[in-house]
Amino acid sequence: MGPDSLQSLDAVLQGLHTLAETAEGIEDQDLRNRLTGTIVGLRAVVLTARDQILQMQERYEQQIAQLRQAGNEPRREAPLRVEWGCYQFADTEGIFCAVCFDKRGRKIRATVSGRSLVCPHCRATFPMS
16 A cells, blocks of 8 residues: 555546536436435545555554664565575565565565566566576
């Protein structure tokens, strides 16, 4: 969850706004009221989800800051060995992108592409020769 989730929710809110504007042009009052009520309900659900994501992000950032202040920086598992420039870990099967792990602490499994390994996330290439 993060910026992508918030952008998706913002796009949904924009779509609901457009639907609400369109619903205003419906002449049948009963139908217009039902549509508007549904749109308002959906908007409330989306806004609640958006607020929850923001609160979780804020709590996460506060916890990281507290850990850093206490000198307990979250530790990443050290790679067991390096193979073709990629990392292998003791608890996980596969070969992982060293760039994603070193920069973001993320274990992204590299995939074989011809005679190289390629990270599907950052597109780093690691020759297998």
